[in-house]
Amino acid sequence: MNRDHEVANSEMEHGDRNLALACLMKSFGNFENDVHATVKTYFKHCAVTMTTEELSRSMLFLAFGGIDPVTKKCFATPSQTKRINVVMLTCGHYDASGEFAYHVGLPAKSGVGGGIVAVVPGKMSIAIWSPALNRYGNSHAGTLALEKFTDKTGLSIF
Numbered sequence: 001m002n003r004d005h006e007v008a009n010s011e012m013e014h015g016d017r018n019l020a021l022a023c024l025m026k027s028f029g030n031f032e033n034d035v036h037a038t039v040k041t042y043f044k045h046c047a048v049t050m051t052t053e054e055l056s057r058s059m060l061f062l063a064f065g066g067i068d069p070v071t072k073k074c075f076a077t078p079s080q081t082k083r084i085n086v087v088m089l090t091c092g093h094y095d096a097s098g099e100f101a102y103h104v105g106l107p108a109k110s111g112v113g114g115g116i117v118a119v120v121p122g123k124m125s126i127a128i129w130s131p132a133l134n135r136y137g138n139s140h141a142g143t144l145a146l147e148k149f150t151d152k153t154g155l156s157i158f
Contacts, residue, residue, distance in 0.1 A: 001048055007113065008047035012040055046112060055117050056127035062088075062107070062119045085119055089157075093143075096136035104146045105156030110138040118146055120155050 022039050025031040031038070050058065061068045062085055066076035076084065085107035092109040093100040100108065108118035114131035116139050126149070130141035150156040 002050075003044060004047045004049050004113070008043045011043035011046055011112070015039060015043060018042070049113070050115075052115065052127040052129050055115055055129075056125045059117045059119060059125040059127075063121055063123060063125050085121065088119070093138050094136050096134070096138055096143075100138070100143060104143070105150050105158045106146065107157075108146070110142075112137060114139045114142065116142040116146065121157065123155065 019035065019039050022031060022035045026035055060070070061073075061075045062081055063069075065078040066081040067074050088107040088109050089097070089101050091097050092107065094110070104118065106118040106120060108116055110116045112133075113129075114133060115127060115129045117125060117127045119125050126146070128139065128142040128145050130139045130145075132140050134140040134143065
């Protein structure tokens, strides 16, 4: 697994909101581990680098009820897969998640590097990369491309 250490360090340097939220969660007893170490680990996970092919392939199991259709390996139960897809649909694009759901209509997750991975249940996963981000921190061109894709193919969940 490759990590972009520059991205991880930048996230940590500018991650005051995430640190504050983790501290707030801890103050309510919903966070057991060291906040700083946990948030640092989170930022390292956010800085994993993949090609679009690797990203799409890594999420394919979410399109097939938790089972990788290529290897037949089970990574999650259908119930867990449904929950993951719901979280991606409702939260995967930060403050723009509702707009993304409305315009694209697929469970998806964006990344700070400009990548987006979307799931078409029962069919496929799709990854797009374009580094220019919109004001919400999501790939501008990637969002538009996925909207055009669902408009042209009718492969929206709505």
